[in-house]
Amino acid sequence: MRIFGLNRRIIRVLLGSQYAHMLEYRAEIALWALSGVLPFVMLSVWSGSDARSGLGLDGVALDRYFLSAFLVRQFSVVWVVYAFEEDALLGRLSPYLLQPLHPLWRYVAAHLGEQLTRLPFAALIAAVFFAVQPQAFWLPSFGGFLMAWLATWMAFAIAFLFQSLIAALCFWSEKASALERLQFIPFLFLSGLLAPLTAFPPAVRAVAEWTPFPYLIDFPARVLAGQPVDLLAGFGAQLAWIALLLPMVLLLWRAGVRRYSAMGA
Amino acid sequence: MGRYWRTLRRFWGTAVAVQLEYQANVLIELLAMAMSLSGSLLLLSLFYGPDQTLGGWSWAQALMVQGLYTVFDGMATTWLRPNLGAIVTHVREGTLDFVLLKPIDSQFWLSLRTLSPAGLPEIGLGLGLLAWGSHQAGVVVSLPALFAVLVMLIAGGLILYSLWFLIAATSIWFVKTWNATEVLRALLASGRYPLSAYPPTLRLLFTFVLPVAFLTTVPAQVLLGEAAVPMLLAGLALALMFFAIARTFWLFALRFYTSASS
Numbered sequence: 184m185r186i187f188g189l190n191r192r193i194i195r196v197l198l199g200s201q202y203a204h205m206l207e208y209r210a211e212i213a214l215w216a217l218s219g220v221l222p223f224v225m226l227s228v229w230s231g232s233d234a235r236s237g238l239g240l241d242g243v244a245l246d247r248y249f250l251s252a253f254l255v256r257q258f259s260v261v262w263v264v265y266a267f268e269e270d271a272l273l274g275r276l277s278p279y280l281l282q283p284l285h286p287l288w289r290y291v292a293a294h295l296g297e298q299l300t301r302l303p304f305a306a307l308i309a310a311v312f313f314a315v316q317p318q319a320f321w322l323p324s325f326g327g328f329l330m331a332w333l334a335t336w337m338a339f340a341i342a343f344l345f346q347s348l349i350a351a352l353c354f355w356s357e358k359a360s361a362l363e364r365l366q367f368i369p370f371l372f373l374s375g376l377l378a379p380l381t382a383f384p385p386a387v388r389a390v391a392e393w394t395p396f397p398y399l400i401d402f403p404a405r406v407l408a409g410q411p412v413d414l415l416a417g418f419g420a421q422l423a424w425i426a427l428l429l430p431m432v433l434l435l436w437r438a439g440v441r442r443y444s445a446m447g448a
Numbered sequence: 449m450g451r452y453w454r455t456l457r458r459f460w461g462t463a464v465a466v467q468l469e470y471q472a473n474v475l476i477e478l479l480a481m482a483m484s485l486s487g488s489l490l491l492l493s494l495f496y497g498p499d500q501t502l503g504g505w506s507w508a509q510a511l512m513v514q515g516l517y518t519v520f521d522g523m524a525t526t527w528l529r530p531n532l533g534a535i536v537t538h539v540r541e542g543t544l545d546f547v548l549l550k551p552i553d554s555q556f557w558l559s560l561r562t563l564s565p566a567g568l569p570e571i572g573l574g575l576g577l578l579a580w581g582s583h584q585a586g587v588v589v590s591l592p593a594l595f596a597v598l599v600m601l602i603a604g605g606l607i608l609y610s611l612w613f614l615i616a617a618t619s620i621w622f623v624k625t626w627n628a629t630e631v632l633r634a635l636l637a638s639g640r641y642p643l644s645a646y647p648p649t650l651r652l653l654f655t656f657v658l659p660v661a662f663l664t665t666v667p668a669q670v671l672l673g674e675a676a677v678p679m680l681l682a683g684l685a686l687a688l689m690f691f692a693i694a695r696t697f698w699l700f701a702l703r704f705y706t707s708a709s710s
Contacts (some may be wrong), residue, residue: 210622211627214627214628214630214631215627216629216661218630218631218633218634219629219634220631220634220635221634221637224634224635224637225639227647227650228495228641228645228646229645231503231573231645231646231647232495232502232503233495233497233500233501233502233643234495234496234497234500234502237494239498293625317638358472358473358476361473361476363479364476365476365479365483368480368483368484368487369483369487371487372487372491377491378491378494382494383490383494387490389471434598
């Protein structure tokens with residue numbers, strides 16, 4: 184069975200080759216993992232702040248929240264826009280489009296390969312964190328871990344679709360990476376990466392919950408940290424965003440490819 | 449000296465002329481700046497309930513720190529990112545050869561070749577925020593203090609530049625160090641908040657290893673009349689030291705440079 188040109192054999196080859204490719208750049212990926220330290224910087228400010236009580240996270244819960252936010256971010260980072268822009272600019276896209284495989288699958292495989300390469304570095308950073316803060320150590324229950332894993336994976340799917348939508352705009356304009364930058368700013372502040380959503384004034388929080396951003400970090404991180412969350416509402420919102428974005432991405436890509444004429448043509 | 453000055457004027461004149469061709473980019477940059485600043489202020493406000501403080505700093509004082517951070521962020525956008533980001537590309541594509549052949553100092557060329565005016569409004573906004581915060585904090589501005597702040601801003605700029613250049617120069621060995629500067633940026637973001645908001649170990653790190661403290665906290669303290677002369681001298685000494693290290697390292701790295709094809 185083929186879904187947009189994908190079958191089991193192609194999946195295996197794609198994942199295998201992309202993983203091998205990513206392993207080549209292990210040092211680079213380690214540095215990328217390290218550049219995600221922002222949640223830890225924020226954690227240290229929050230820990231010393233009087234405003235901490237307003238977060239609804241006491242004791243080690245805050246440590247666990249920010250560590251979870253770090254981990255979720257590590258496994259939901261998406262860079263389709265940049266990869267796609269480069270491929271389009273250098274003319275690599277044209278042969279991809281001729282293949283019977285939807286080009287987006289190639290990027291999906293690259294991201295999954297990268298996540299696999301990132302795993303040991305993320306685990307190492309988590310281990311260092313626990314060495315410094317031994318009292319914060321916890322192991323989620325198996326069920327909880329599965330839920331968190333699923334939520335993180337859905338967060339990745341939303342981020343991927345969202346960026347693919349922006350990338351598809353590359354067919355019309357060269358400003359896609361600027362647009363990506365513009366969406367990154369609200370992501371940074373509203374996703375829960377810098378402050379848990381409970382810290383925001385109720386009005387801001389209500390607005391934020393209508394955007395996809397809290398479901399990218401805050402919701403999966405809370406599940407992973409083992410805090411009481413409304414699982415049904417969270418997964419529901421994640422599914423709704425996927426259901427909304429997926430057809431948009433596919434339509435925009437189809438329209439874009441029809442419009443596409445390689446560089447210089 | 450005169451030749452360097454003339455070259456610089458040509459560099460920046462053409463860079464500005466090129467940028468002005470893309471007016472949509474200016475709009476996008478302005479929008480990004482406005483969004484980013486409102487986000488930062490929102491985040492900062494979360495730390496402040498009624499009459500609370502962050503590491504002993506009042507809201508107005510913390511705004512001064514935020515303003516200084518914005519100035520340096522704008523400085524990075526205008527000056528550091530376009531120039532030092534290009535070093536990696538030069539190494540990868542072998543165009544560094546052409547730079548080295550030019551009858552001008554290579555570090556000068558690489559560090560000051562271009563200018564992106566997109567960050568200038570951010571610098572202005574940061575200075576505005578600094579002025580407003582100082583006013584709210586009841587700072588009485590004296591001429592010596594103003595002069596000291598200016599010197600500290602230059603020293604901070606020099607520290608930031610040297611760190612960034614040092615990392616970019618390692619691309620002679622590692623070719624792709626673009627993401628190492630990302631690590632630096634993530635750590636520099638810690639300069640948004642006064643140093644005293646951090647736990648003691650991080651304070652040491654941000655003062656001596658990665659001297660973020662001298663970029664934002666110390667200049668704000670100077671304006672508030674809290675910084676002592678030794679602190680100012682330490683900042684200056686660090687700036688000169690970092691610059692000397694960056695310079696020496698660059699000359700050292702060049703000895704290992706074999707162009708892309710060989």
